[in-house]
Amino acid sequence: MDLLALVDFNLVARHGGFGRAARLSGRPKATLSRRVAELERSLDLRLFERGARTLKLTQEGRMLHERTAVLLTEIDETAASIASGGERPRGRLRISAPLLFSQTAMGRLAAGFALAYPEVRLEVTTDDRNVDMVEEGYDLVIRVNPAPDENLVGRIFLRDRLVVVASPDLPRPQEGQAVPVVVRDARDGSTSWELQGASGSARIAVDPVLSLSSLVMVRDAVRIGVGAARLPVSLVSHDLVAGTLAHWGDVAGPEIALWALYPSRRLLSARVSSFLDYLKAAFPKGTPDELAAYLAG
Known part of the structure; x- marks a missing residue:
């Protein structure tokens, strides 16, 4: 497989079109089109x-983009790390992280990184x-x-991934009956939730x-028994094992993915590269179970 063609394919997939990719990258549109066509011929697939x-x-194109975009980023990061040679990470590193990850994991991560x-x-x-x-002068951001x-x-x-949990004392709703729920955003406006379980999907009415403004507060309220809630499984894994919360089903929809992002036009510094490596070492598999174990540690 032509690596340059794969890079151009991901560029077009990322920007949603040949023209936009050409304008933002400075590469000729005809070159991008030719490279993608060559890749399609070599794979015998329409992307x-x-x-x-x-x-x-296409479905095949989406799979190829999802699986190779991260690999290409890692190649770029590795090359930048090698190019920095023996440079020791030093100086200020500013990071922005979301509330829940900051409350549950970022303190330990930051302390460990500072010691290292x-x-x-x-x-x-x-x-x-x-x-x-x-x-705003950030070197790296973590986003969901x-x-x-x-x-x-x-x-x-x-x-x-999101799951619906409730106190074991809260009865599951009968068909057509609304169950009291705790939400993070009052503007949600949802009147029902779709759940997925071993027996298939089901929809429950919610009230x-x-x-509350924090998922940690939502979890604590659900423990008291005021209602059910949609929460990340890593946040309630310990409660589910201990039996203090009951699992009603998984929330239908896309998974939760935490990204570490940095400006593409800036050479990857030794500080950012070291923090990315530290994240990878802390979560080598990147699974919900691994995060739950880290939070319980």
Whole structure:
């Protein structure tokens, strides 16, 4: 497989079209089109559905993009790390992380990193909004399921999934009956939740009786028995094992992916590279069970 063709394919897939990819990368549109066509011929697969004005990944194209984009990022990171030679990580490293990850894991991660790299002055702020990394001076951000951004690159370092849990004392709702629930965002407006279990999918009616701004608070409220809630399985894994919470089913929908992102136009510094390596060492598999074990440790 031609690596350059694979790089160009991911560039087009990432930006959603040949024209946009060409404008943002500075590469000729004809070259991108030719490289992708060559890759399709070599694989004997159609990677894009080409319409008059639209370009959409096929199922095979989407699988190839998902599996190779991270690998190409790791190649870039490795090359940048080698290029930095014997440079010792030093100086200020500013990181923005989401609230839940900060509350549950970031304190230990930051302390361990500070001990391992004493010449780095690590600053971590908690924010769920999409910060402007360049304008606000961040070197790296951690985000949950971020929207595509042509100015950022990165990789998934953890995966999680949502489950519906409740106190064992809270009865499951009968058909047509609304169950009291605790939500993080009062603006959600959901009137029902779709669950997936061993016997298939089901939908339950919900009645939000309590809104809290933190998933840790939501979990604590659910433990008391005020209602059911949708929570990351890593956050409630210990409760499920101990029997203090009951598992009603998995939430239908995409998985939770935690990304470590940094500006694509900036040479990867030794500080950022070292922190990425530290994350990978802390979560080598990146599974929900691994995160749950880390939180319980």
